[in-house]
Amino acid sequence: MKTIYALAVITFKEGIRNRALFGVAFLALFLFGLNITVAGFFMRDIGKVTVDMNLSAISFAGLLLVFFVGVNLMGKDIDRKTIQLVLSKPLSRGQYVWGKYLGILFFVSVSLLLLLAFSTSTVLLVKLLYANYFIGFSFWLFWVAGFFVLLKLWVLSAIMIFFSSLTSNSLLALIFTLSSYVVGVSIEEVVYYLQTELAGQERMISDSLVSFVHVVSYFLPNLAVFDFTVEAAHGLPLSLERLILSFGYGVVYAVILLLLASFVFTRREFN
Amino acid sequence: MRYWVRALCLSLALLIYYNLFGVVWEDRGTVRKNAPAAYILPSEFTRVLAFGQHGLLSDFLFLKTLTFVGGRSQSDEAMAEDDWLFVHKSLGVITDLDPYFVDPYMLAEGLLAWDARRPEEANEILRKGVKYRDWDWRFPFFIGFNSYYFLQDYETAATYIMQASKLPGSPEYLKTLGARLAYYGGKSKTALLFLKQMLAETDEPLLRRRLAMRLEALEGAVQIEEALDRYHEKRGQMPERLGDLVAAGYLLVMPKDPYGGEWVLMKSGRVFSTSKFAESESGH
Numbered sequence: 017m018k019t020i021y022a023l024a025v026i027t028f029k030e031g032i033r034n035r036a037l038f039g040v041a042f043l044a045l046f047l048f049g050l051n052i053t054v055a056g057f058f059m060r061d062i063g064k065v066t067v068d069m070n071l072s073a074i075s076f077a078g079l080l081l082v083f084f085v086g087v088n089l090m091g092k093d094i095d096r097k098t099i100q101l102v103l104s105k106p107l108s109r110g111q112y113v114w115g116k117y118l119g120i121l122f123f124v125s126v127s128l129l130l131l132l133a134f135s136t137s138t139v140l141l142v143k144l145l146y147a148n149y150f151i152g153f154s155f156w157l158f159w160v161a162g163f164f165v166l167l168k169l170w171v172l173s174a175i176m177i178f179f180s181s182l183t184s185n186s187l188l189a190l191i192f193t194l195s196s197y198v199v200g201v202s203i204e205e206v207v208y209y210l211q212t213e214l215a216g217q218e219r220m221i222s223d224s225l226v227s228f229v230h231v232v233s234y235f236l237p238n239l240a241v242f243d244f245t246v247e248a249a250h251g252l253p254l255s256l257e258r259l260i261l262s263f264g265y266g267v268v269y270a271v272i273l274l275l276l277a278s279f280v281f282t283r284r285e286f287n
Numbered sequence: 288m289r290y291w292v293r294a295l296c297l298s299l300a301l302l303i304y305y306n307l308f309g310v311v312w313e314d315r316g317t318v319r320k321n322a323p324a325a326y327i328l329p330s331e332f333t334r335v336l337a338f339g340q341h342g343l344l345s346d347f348l349f350l351k352t353l354t355f356v357g358g359r360s361q362s363d364e365a366m367a368e369d370d371w372l373f374v375h376k377s378l379g380v381i382t383d384l385d386p387y388f389v390d391p392y393m394l395a396e397g398l399l400a401w402d403a404r405r406p407e408e409a410n411e412i413l414r415k416g417v418k419y420r421d422w423d424w425r426f427p428f429f430i431g432f433n434s435y436y437f438l439q440d441y442e443t444a445a446t447y448i449m450q451a452s453k454l455p456g457s458p459e460y461l462k463t464l465g466a467r468l469a470y471y472g473g474k475s476k477t478a479l480l481f482l483k484q485m486l487a488e489t490d491e492p493l494l495r496r497r498l499a500m501r502l503e504a505l506e507g508a509v510q511i512e513e514a515l516d517r518y519h520e521k522r523g524q525m526p527e528r529l530g531d532l533v534a535a536g537y538l539l540v541m542p543k544d545p546y547g548g549e550w551v552l553m554k555s556g557r558v559f560s561t562s563k564f565a566e567s568e569s570g571h
Contacts, residue, residue, distance in 0.1 A: 054350075057350060057353075058349070058350075058390055059390050059393060059394075059490075059491070060390050061388055061389045061390050064342070064346075064385075064388060065346050067342075068340075068342035068343050068345075068346050069343065069346070072343040075339075198338065201338045201339030202335045202336075202337075202338060205331075205335045206335055209331050209334075209335070239339060240339060243339055243341075245341070245342045246341070246342065246385060249342055249385070249387070
């Protein structure tokens with residue numbers, strides 16, 4: 017446990033030292049600023065637009081962190097063969113995988129909490145400017161939605177660790193993770209679309225495609241599960257059951273991937 | 288020396304860029320003006336292509352639709368059939384992406400029902416609002432209004448107004464209005480009540496102006512109708528011409544039709560204007 021923690025701390029420090037962080041922070045600040053300007057373009061639902069833009073900005077910045085900083089944190093070790101050095105220490109390969117993941121987790125969480133703090137002040141500012149247009153808005157819902165953006169990033173980090181343990185090329189790991197993300201955010205829509213299409217009379221889609229999508233939906237995470245933007249934007253009631261279910265789904269999915277990653281990583285040969 | 292050459296090249300390039308910039312933007316302006324209404328993907332695809340950012344995409348598409356309509360009205364160009372189709376489809380897609388988003392519904396009411404005179408299409412979109420924002424009385428109210436005012440479907444109107452009257456925050460008089468609709472659907476006074484509420488609910492300048500104008504016209508019609516009722520009560524018959532009302536002292540002056548038409552007495556006892564309360568085409 018101590019070794020895992022030590023590795024996690026090192027990974028975290030390496031992460032926050034990355035120069036790309038400034039770029040991401042700058043971009044996020046720009047997006048928050050943009051929000052203040054754009055909000056006035058709308059007639060009534062300024063609160064909704066503000067929440068949409070803020071959560072999207074947080075999500076986008078978080079994705080950049082995972083894809084450009086996070087991927088390097090594990091991939092670089094393997095790419096540059098420094099992994100040999102690390103593994104020569106009294107540290108099992110399984111511990112290495114978990115340590116790296118926890119480090120990325122810290123890094124992503126701390127960065128996202130900072131972004132959320134900035135974002136909250138933006139929302140507060142817009143709320144002060146257009147107080148009448150924030151009916152039904154609650155900061156609790158906004159923070160819940162923000163937390164689930166973070167959970168989404170945790171899951172993505174696990175996917176990234178998994179692919180990094182498979183390939184020795186960090187670019188390849190990045191591409192796989194990115195593809196998983198793209199499929200993950202849209203798979204739910206596709207599955208439901210196919211269902212409605214089949215319910216109708218038009219059967220233009222082959223059965224094999226439908227079963228393929230069905231199989232894919234088991235392997236890849238349904239990232240729409242972590243999307244609470246609509247609820248936060250319109251102040252709709254959230255059931256505790258859905259929150260627990262989404263949280264459990266994310267955690268279990270990440271744990272499975274990490275177990276698989278440590279399993280693959282233990283058996284892997286580096287040359 | 289080479290430094291100066293480089294600096295000269297750069298300033299030359301900047302100069303060309305500056306000139307080009309203006310030309311390109313101007314050209315884009317003409318391209319956009321002449322461009323047919325953009326194609327909008329059906330919501331099944333848009334929802335997938337949103338990559339999880341449904342809310343953000345709905346905001347963007349809403350702004351795009353707003354800009355499109357604004358651009359047409361700014362260049363004094365009438366909206367073509369295709370343009371309205373685009374607006375209708377876009378608003379449909381936007382409300383599919385985020386069915387709780389209020390603005391597109393309001394735009395549907397203002398544009399599709401009032402400007403385009405396509406109340407069925409407005410109602411189709413508004414019904415989605417009724418389904419999702421089931422606590423919001425404005426949506427059934429708007430459908431009721433459109434059914435009453437544009438479609439003369441008093442039964443549907445009464446149903447929706449009754450539905451609106453049961454929702455929290457709805458004005459008290461909606462209950463009476465709903466009941467009244469069922470009996471006196473065709474009377475101008477019913478329309479007057481309706482319009483007053485519409486005006487209170489609207490903060491869009493263009494729609495407000497239209498509503499106010501319509502209200503003025505209807506107030507005139509109601510005045511004449513009331514005078515007609517008094518005339519009928521006293522004399523047991525309808526006057527031959529509306530001018531008789533003024534001559535006989537039931538009306539001080541004949542109210543003006545803001546649309547510029549002449550008042551006509553219909554055989555049914557209703558008052559109508561030759562303008563049909565339609566604004567002249569120019570400028571709108």
